[in-house]
Amino acid sequence: MIRSGLVQFFLFFIYALVQVLLLKNVVLFNTAFCLLYVAFILLLPIETNNLLLMLAGFLLGFTIDIFYDSLGLHAFSLVLVGYVRNFWLATITPQSGYDSGVEPTLSDNGLQWFLVYSIPLIFIHHFTLFFVEAAGFSMFWFTMLKIITSLLFTLTVVLILQYVGLDRRRR
Amino acid sequence: MERLLKFIFEYRAFFTFLLLELLCAWMLIENNQYQSTRYFNTSNKLAANIISTSQSIKEYFSLRDINSELANENAALRKKLEQRNQILYSLELNQIKDPTIVNRFDFISAKVINNSTQLYKNFITINRGKAYGVEPGMAVISNEGAVGKVKSVSEHYSVIISLLNIDDQVSSKIKRTGHFGTVQWDGSDSKLIDLKYIPRHVMPLVGDTVVTSGFNAVFPDGIMIGIIKKVKLSEEAPFYQLKVELSQDFGKLSFVEVVKSNLKVEQDSLEVKTKGIPK
Numbered sequence A: 001m002i003r004s005g006l007v008q009f010f011l012f013f014i015y016a017l018v019q020v021l022l023l024k025n026v027v028l029f030n031t032a033f034c035l036l037y038v039a040f041i042l043l044l045p046i047e048t049n050n051l052l053l054m055l056a057g058f059l060l061g062f063t064i065d066i067f068y069d070s071l072g073l074h075a076f077s078l079v080l081v082g083y084v085r086n087f088w089l090a091t092i093t094p095q096s097g098y099d100s101g102v103e104p105t106l107s108d109n110g111l112q113w114f115l116v117y118s119i120p121l122i123f124i125h126h127f128t129l130f131f132v133e134a135a136g137f138s139m140f141w142f143t144m145l146k147i148i149t150s151l152l153f154t155l156t157v158v159l160i161l162q163y164v165g166l167d168r169r170r171r
Numbered sequence B: 001m002e003r004l005l006k007f008i009f010e011y012r013a014f015f016t017f018l019l020l021e022l023l024c025a026w027m028l029i030e031n032n033q034y035q036s037t038r039y040f041n042t043s044n045k046l047a048a049n050i051i052s053t054s055q056s057i058k059e060y061f062s063l064r065d066i067n068s069e070l071a072n073e074n075a076a077l078r079k080k081l082e083q084r085n086q087i088l089y090s091l092e093l094n095q096i097k098d099p100t101i102v103n104r105f106d107f108i109s110a111k112v113i114n115n116s117t118q119l120y121k122n123f124i125t126i127n128r129g130k131a132y133g134v135e136p137g138m139a140v141i142s143n144e145g146a147v148g149k150v151k152s153v154s155e156h157y158s159v160i161i162s163l164l165n166i167d168d169q170v171s172s173k174i175k176r177t178g179h180f181g182t183v184q185w186d187g188s189d190s191k192l193i194d195l196k197y198i199p200r201h202v203m204p205l206v207g208d209t210v211v212t213s214g215f216n217a218v219f220p221d222g223i224m225i226g227i228i229k230k231v232k233l234s235e236e237a238p239f240y241q242l243k244v245e246l247s248q249d250f251g252k253l254s255f256v257e258v259v260k261s262n263l264k265v266e267q268d269s270l271e272v273k274t275k276g277i278p279k
Helices: A005-025 A038-042 A050-068 A073-091 A111-134 A140-170 B002-010 B012-032 B045-059 B063-091 B264-275
Strands: B105-115 B121-126 B139-142 B145-153 B158-165 B169-174 B180-184 B192-196 B209-212 B224-232 B241-246 B255-261
Touching: A005 A038, A005 A050, A005 B045, A038 A050, A038 A073, A038 A111, A038 A140, A050 A073, A050 B012, A050 B045, A073 A111, A073 B012, A111 A140, B002 B012, B045 B105, B063 B255, B121 B145, B121 B255, B169 B224, B192 B224
Parallel strands: B145 B224
Antiparallel strands: B105 B121, B105 B255, B121 B158, B139 B145, B139 B255, B145 B158, B169 B180, B169 B209, B180 B192, B192 B241, B209 B224, B224 B241
8 A cells, every 4th residue: 555645745744743843842751752753764665765765854854953953963863764774674575575565564564574674773763863962972871771762662652653553444 | 987977876875875964964063053043943934933833832731830930030020129229229329320331231031932951952942033132142041040042043033052951051150159160061960960160179068059150241140050969079080070950940941031241242352352262
C-alpha cells in the first residue's frame, strides 16, 4: 500500500506541527525527549530515492530547527538518517527480497523486523543530535542517558502509532 | 572530464550527503556566534505566530498562577517605591543632579511565548521586538531574578539566550563578600547553575546570595541570580566549585522585562578605546 506523494506532503506538516506544538513540551524525567519526526523518514516507502530521503530530512529538520532555535542541529542528524536508511534497508533485506509496494512498517514486516530496522536508525539520530548539541563529549554519561531514555520514549510512541494504524487498516 | 563527471554522478548520493551536512554544520556554527539578527528562528513571523497561538491556548490553564504572581509583584514594587520615597524624603535627596544616571535603565515588559529548560542550549521567545526598542545584547530579567540576554530580534518578537544555556556566561558576585566570578550552566539540572572563578582565599558559605555584578553594562548591578547551595574546594584547584540554586524557576517563566541600558554604548566605547576590542 503506497501512500501517494500528496499524502506524504501532508504527513510532513503533521509530523512537524505535532513535534513543535505538542511533543516539544513533553519531556519525561528531564531527560527523555520524544523526537517523533524521525518516523517520517523511517516510514517513507522502501523504494524512495536516497537523494529524496536526504532532501526531505533536511527540510523537515530545518523546519523543526526554526522552532527549537537550534539552526542546523536537527537537520544535520536527520540528513544523516536519510543517508544511512537505504543502506540499512539493503543490509537487512529478507532472503526473498522485498515485495514491490511494501512499506517499511510494522504491519507489512512484523514486529521483530521493525525493531531491527528502527532501533539503530533512531539511535544514530539521537546520538548525533545530543552530542552535537552538547558540543563534545565532556558530559558523556549524562548525554548517553539522554540518548537512551529518548530512544525508548520515541520508539514507544512510534510503536503505539504503528499499532493504531494497524488496527485501522484491518477494519 | 567526462570520467570525473561520471564519477560524481555515480556517487551523487554521497556528494549530496556531504553537501547537505556541510550546509548544516555551517548553519550550526553561524548560529553559535553571539548576538545577531537572524531570520530562521522563533522570532520569525510565521513561527512566532504559530507558537504564540499555541501559548495563548496553554495560558488558559495557568491564568490563576500568573495573576497572583503579577499581583504579588505589584505589591512588592509599590512597597519598594514607598520605602524609597521615604528615604529620599528624609535625606532631602529628591533632586538628584544627573538625570542620565537616574534614567540609566529603561524596562520593557514582555510576555514569554516559548521556553525550554531541558536542552543544552535553551532559548526563550518573547512577544516584544524592534518595534518596542528591543535590541540584541540587552539583558532580560524577571521579578525573581536574571533571565538572560537578547540574541536576535525581529519586528515584533525576540529570542533570548536563557541563563540555562551552556554558552551563556554572566558576570556576577557574591553579595556578602563582594568577590566576583562568572555564572555558567553545566547542562544538567535546570534548578542549579555553576559559579566559577571564586578564588581560594574567599570564604563562600551555603546560603550566600549571588547577584549580577554590573561590570559588563548589560545587567544592572545587583540583580538576583540565586543562593549558594553547595560549596566544594578540591585539594589543588585554584577556584571553588560552587553550585547556585536559581531564584527564578525557569519552568514557570511567564512575564519578563527587557532592560534597556542607556549608557551601555558610552561604557562600551570607552572600554574599547582604552583596552582594545575584547575577544
